[in-house]
Amino acid sequence: MDELIKYGPALAEGFLVNLELSLICGVLSLIFGTILVAMRVSPVPVLRAAGSTFVNVIRNTPLTLLLAFSALGLSDTLGLAFSDDPTTNAFWLVVLGLSAYTSTFVCEALRSGINTVPMGQAEAARAIGLTFSQTLRMIILPQAFRAVIAPLGSVIIAMVKNTTVAQAAGLLLDVAFVMYETFDTTGVSIPIFIGVVIAFMVVTLPIGWFTGWLAKRLAVVR
Template identity: 75%
Template sequence: MDELITYAPQLAEGFLENVKLALVGLVVSVILGTVLVAMRVSPTPVLRVAATVYVNVVRNTPLTLVLAFSALGLSDQLGLVFSDVPRTNSFWIVALGLSAYTAAFVCEALRAGINTVPMGQAEAARAVGLTFFQTLTMIILPQAFRAVIAPLGSVIIAMIKNTTVATAGGYLADVAANMKEVFDTTGASIPIFLGVVAAFMVLILPIGYFTGWLSRRLAVVR
């Protein structure tokens, strides 16, 4: 317990980095996932195929490989650089990989939500002259988001937990990296491990309860 108190600031700093990764990943993955689902239900075959291939490949690839590819392929080989500061650049490389990975799951959750919207609404929209984009953004997607609040909450929770593998992308400032450093220094693992677990539970449990409550609150009876 003394070790946990001593190294709490270092672990808290790392945990904050995980929270920052999760926030960036949440925003970017929802945007990218929405674009992907629009492509998957698009009347254009090329867009549907491209989105389907992307989602199937990414969903069936381990996150550690996605992050390693982001660091080694995009950054080292292709020269993608977000900042001259190594730590900042690593943060955004990992955030990009995490967002690209999570977006595939957001896409599938939204596609399931789209399937709950009665077909007649899209047909009615076309009958009054709305374009595909107008129908999707004004009628279909708002209802789809409302229908999949709970599944999206599960995706968010999984993404928060996935931030602990940021070291696979070369980012060595997250709580998992700091925890390993403390383990190597002190050899006292159980109190520190339990402390980090408690921190994630404090963050994740309210999200689960809130999204479950919001899903029931906004549920549409069909």
């Protein structure tokens, strides 16, 4: 317990980095995931192929390898840089890798939601002259989102926990890295470990409860 009190401020600061990553990546993942699912159900073959290839490649690549590629491949080899500050650059490389990874799961969740929408609704929309994008935006996606609120909640929870591997892209500020540093100094501390676990549960449990409640509240009646 003494170790938790002593290193508490540093752990809290690291946890705030994880929360910041979660918030930014969560928003970007929902945006990119929606774009990807639009590509995957598009009537244009090239867009369908591009969306399918991206999702299958990224979704089946281990996250740590994807983040390492962001740091070593995109940044060190190709020269991609978001900032001259190494820490800031590493932060946004994590955002890039984690958002790309999570967006593929958002895409697949939304695609399963689209499959729950009766085909007749899309046919009726086309019959009254709506374009594919109008049908998707005004009829299909609103129902798809409502149908997969709970699965999307699970994706977001997984993403929050995945922020703990941010050091794979060179970000040495997150709570997992700080925890490892304290273990190197003090030895493995059960109170510190439990404290970090509880901190994540304080974030993830309400997300699960809220999305479960919202899913029941907004369920589409067929």
